[in-house]
Amino acid sequence: xxxxxxxxxxxxxxxxxxxxxxxxxxxxxxxxxxxxxxxxxxxxxxxxxxxxxxxxxxxxxxxxxxxxxxxxxxxxxxxxxxxxxxxxxxxxxxxxxxxxxxxxxxxxxxxxxxxxxxxxxxxxxxxxxxxxxxxxxxxxxxxxxxxxxxxxxxxxxxxxxxxxxxxxxxxxxxxxxxxxxxxxxxxxxxxxxxxxxxxxxxxxxxxxxxxxxxxxxxxxxxxxxxxxxxxxxxxxxxxxxxxxxxxxxxxxxxxxxxxxxxxxxxxxxxxxxxxxxxxxxxxxxxxxxxxxxxxxxxxxxxxxxxxxxxxxxxxxxxxxxxxxxxxxxxxxxxxxxxxxxxxxxxxxxxxxxxxxxxxxxxxxxxxxxxxxxxxxxxxxxxxxxxxxxxxxxxxxxxxxxxxxxxxxxxxxxxxxxxxxxxxxxxxxxxxxxxxxxxxxxxxxxxxxxxxxxxxxxxxxxxxxxxxxxxxxxxxxxxxxxxxxxxxxxxxxxxxxxxxxxxxxxxxxxxxxxxxxxxxxxxxxxxxxxxxxxxxxxxxxxxxxxxxxxxxxxxxxxxxxxxxxxxxxxxxxxxxxxxxxxxxxxxxxxxxxxxxxxxxxxxxxxxxxxxxxxxxxxxxxxxxxxxxxxxxxxxxxxxxxxxxxxxxxxxxxxxxxxxxxxxxxxxxxxxxxxxxxxxxxxxxxxxxxxxxxxxxxxxxxxxxxxxxxxxxxxxxxxxxxxxxxxxxxxxxxxxxxxxxxxxxxxxxxxxxxxxxxxxxxxxxxxxxxxx
Amino acid sequence: xxxxxxxxxxxxxxxxxxxxxxxxxxxxxxxxxxxxxxxxxxxxxxxxxxxxxxxxxxxxxxxxxxxxxxxxxxxxxxxxxxxxxxxxxxxxxxxxxxxxxxxxxxxxxxxxxxxxxxxxxxxxxxxxxxxxxxxxxxxxxxxxxxxxxxxxxxxxxxxxxxx
Numbered sequence: 001x002x003x004x005x006x007x008x009x010x011x012x013x014x015x016x017x018x019x020x021x022x023x024x025x026x027x028x029x030x031x032x033x034x035x036x037x038x039x040x041x042x043x044x045x046x047x048x049x050x051x052x053x054x055x056x057x058x059x060x061x062x063x064x065x066x067x068x069x070x071x072x073x074x075x076x077x078x079x080x081x082x083x084x085x086x087x088x089x090x091x092x093x094x095x096x097x098x099x100x101x102x103x104x105x106x107x108x109x110x111x112x113x114x115x116x117x118x119x120x121x122x123x124x125x126x127x128x129x130x131x132x133x134x135x136x137x138x139x140x141x142x143x144x145x146x147x148x149x150x151x152x153x154x155x156x157x158x159x160x161x162x163x164x165x166x167x168x169x170x171x172x173x174x175x176x177x178x179x180x181x182x183x184x185x186x187x188x189x190x191x192x193x194x195x196x197x198x199x200x201x202x203x204x205x206x207x208x209x210x211x212x213x214x215x216x217x218x219x220x221x222x223x224x225x226x227x228x229x230x231x232x233x234x235x236x237x238x239x240x241x242x243x244x245x246x247x248x249x250x251x252x253x254x255x256x257x258x259x260x261x262x263x264x265x266x267x268x269x270x271x272x273x274x275x276x277x278x279x280x281x282x283x284x285x286x287x288x289x290x291x292x293x294x295x296x297x298x299x300x301x302x303x304x305x306x307x308x309x310x311x312x313x314x315x316x317x318x319x320x321x322x323x324x325x326x327x328x329x330x331x332x333x334x335x336x337x338x339x340x341x342x343x344x345x346x347x348x349x350x351x352x353x354x355x356x357x358x359x360x361x362x363x364x365x366x367x368x369x370x371x372x373x374x375x376x377x378x379x380x381x382x383x384x385x386x387x388x389x390x391x392x393x394x395x396x397x398x399x400x401x402x403x404x405x406x407x408x409x410x411x412x413x414x415x416x417x418x419x420x421x422x423x424x425x426x427x428x429x430x431x432x433x434x435x436x437x438x439x440x441x442x443x444x445x446x447x448x449x450x451x452x453x454x455x456x457x458x459x460x461x462x463x464x465x466x467x468x469x470x471x472x473x474x475x476x477x478x479x480x481x482x483x484x485x486x487x488x489x490x491x492x493x494x495x496x497x498x499x500x501x502x503x504x505x506x507x508x509x510x511x512x513x514x515x516x517x518x519x520x521x522x523x524x525x526x527x528x529x530x531x532x533x534x535x536x537x538x539x540x541x542x543x544x545x546x547x548x549x550x551x552x553x554x555x556x557x558x559x560x561x562x563x564x565x566x567x568x569x570x571x572x573x574x575x576x577x578x579x580x581x582x583x584x585x586x587x588x589x590x591x592x593x594x595x596x597x598x599x600x601x602x603x604x605x606x607x608x609x610x611x612x613x614x615x616x617x618x619x620x621x622x623x624x625x626x627x628x629x630x631x632x633x634x635x636x637x638x639x640x641x642x643x644x645x646x647x648x649x650x651x652x653x654x655x656x657x658x659x660x661x662x663x664x665x666x667x668x669x670x671x672x673x674x675x676x677x678x679x680x681x682x683x684x685x686x687x688x689x690x691x692x693x694x695x696x697x698x699x700x701x702x703x704x705x706x707x708x709x710x711x712x713x714x715x716x717x718x719x720x721x722x723x724x725x726x727x728x729x730x731x732x733x734x735x736x737x738x739x740x741x742x743x744x745x746x747x748x749x750x751x752x753x754x755x756x757x758x759x760x761x762x763x764x765x766x767x768x769x770x
Numbered sequence: 771x772x773x774x775x776x777x778x779x780x781x782x783x784x785x786x787x788x789x790x791x792x793x794x795x796x797x798x799x800x801x802x803x804x805x806x807x808x809x810x811x812x813x814x815x816x817x818x819x820x821x822x823x824x825x826x827x828x829x830x831x832x833x834x835x836x837x838x839x840x841x842x843x844x845x846x847x848x849x850x851x852x853x854x855x856x857x858x859x860x861x862x863x864x865x866x867x868x869x870x871x872x873x874x875x876x877x878x879x880x881x882x883x884x885x886x887x888x889x890x891x892x893x894x895x896x897x898x899x900x901x902x903x904x905x906x907x908x909x910x911x912x913x914x915x916x917x918x919x920x921x922x923x924x925x926x927x928x929x930x931x932x933x
Binding site for chain 2: 216217218219220221222235237238239241242245248249251252317318319320321
């Protein structure tokens, strides 16, 4: 195209007019020259040379053909090129400048885009997306500003409807949550897995779309109307116009509503919902309580109608021809209804009655249970109050539990243990007790029992305002009981133990008697008596010569095993004891009697002078303060008979023959005399409190050896003792010795002298007994 | 079926309501006029065998032209301009109303009715101004809501113009 125009331009050039005319004679050549060579943008120099040659020939036919060879690089060629293609080269150079190129493209771009096919859109889409993305990233606020007026109304409307829906659901749920029907629906919700709110809505949203109006927005004229079978209304054409008029009225009357229509009207149970489209408004007249979802249905219907009848709606001028199909759409809307489910049975509601009965029974049982509980509680409180040692000061119910509190003696009955007797459980009751000491007789009795631990033989009993103990108990326990009785607080009942028999009374009387006896004893001073650890204790001073206290126990009737005695020895100056001591010390002969007279010990009778001497010495040695010893009434008797007997016995001798161990013949009479004399002496000595010792001494004559004579003399003494013993003499009083020939009677060697030396002699040793 | 929105326009108490009350199918009470400011009626007219439903918007009469809610005229196919023949000022009102409608909604078809023609002794509008109007191509008719004179004719004419 542009090439042709270039040629045409050339025609306009005056200086080339002729030449072009001749050029037209070579259309082939020209075509060839101008034919685009796809592979080589350079000019086909060969062809150009031929063309120039051709041109030359037309001007001057004699020019040789191929002989003329233009050099490949010829300045003239370049000149020619400039001449021919100068403008194009210039135009192309302009395209090299990006700014000019951009300006050129900019001029044609809108037209090019307008005529482009969809491929352009696809190609541009990624770039546009990137551009949009980076633009938003760079300045999000701009997008917000652009979108805000568009989106916010849509969002607020949507949110509003959602909130309405929520409130509707909430209202219905609350309204039905506690009714019998609500319970049934809860069951249904549980069975079907739906939410309770959903079930409630399903049942409560009883509604019917009675009319659907499709109204032309601009004129307010009715385009289509469908009514439910049973619905009545005035002329729909008038009604629809009136609706529009009212919408206009609202729109005019209240600021802020200029661009919005009425969404909903409500009068009693009749609702009027309107959805506005670009050309038509869909109005639904609904009786009842429609779900908010119905809005969505209206919107969908409206957009379907717009999609299908868009052009007809836009150009509507009151002629409803061609719009009959809309009625079908609206009819679908009118079919929207929800009827209240009819009760499946109209008979007696057995189930309801049964449930009601069960509920009644349960309520009754609960009521009775509650009443019984109250009764039990009252019963329990009464019992508690009657308990000694428990003072109920508060009782009531709190936090579902019974509460009781007050004062309680630790010895009072455990309040928990009474619970069982009235049928209450421990976990039902909370106790608040403060401890105190009760003065009720039963509690004091308990306390006494706990503290005194009475023996099995003792029983306590309440008698009026007294506690009386009966039975028998030990004296020790009685002492404790009496002490306890004295310690009872003021106001407490008296404790009477007088009726308790003392099991230790007899024992005690024995003891007292024993002690009395002890005190009467001379030489015994009782300093302390008592009972310790179940035993009698006595201690004091005792003269060794006084009576033995232990010995006294038996006669007094006191068990020695229950007595502990502590005696310290001392010397008593009691006359009776002093008399005893003297008696022991002096061992007076039977002829002397020591008696106590006033504060003096008087010796009466007769006694040998030997004894008298000792008695006088003893009297002198008595301690000061002690009673004196009066010896004045003792007669000093001589020892005549004893002396005679002694002399007689000592003068006697038993004769022996030479070399003989046995007495010589004729000595038996002597022996007999001797025996009776000795016996007599013994008897006398015993009577006078003397001891006698008779030395029987054997002698031998000087003939013979000394050793022999010694054993012979001893043998002769033994023989005599045996003979005396034989004659009734106590051998204990007889001592034997052998003197040999060392104690001759007469120093001489005559036979007479010798014969006199062969003998056994007697010496008597007389000692006073001590 | 053809429907057309027609507005009744005119000054206060020129008899707009009476015109439609007697000769049109009406479902709404007149209180609508005082409450909502508009009352819708329908006049069915037969034009060359075709039923044309004229949906009549009766606006509350206003003496103060400025207070007329022009939005009610939106989408109207034509209008009925009413004046009271016994009060020439109402004709002026009608004329200025017509001017406002024309400014707002362009040249809509209309008819001018001079009502209360039955009150002949009080009639004050001469034929001259009417002739002028007719000469301008206006369809002018004297009517009487009481006798019914000219009413049918007027609606018939308007319907024919629109159909």
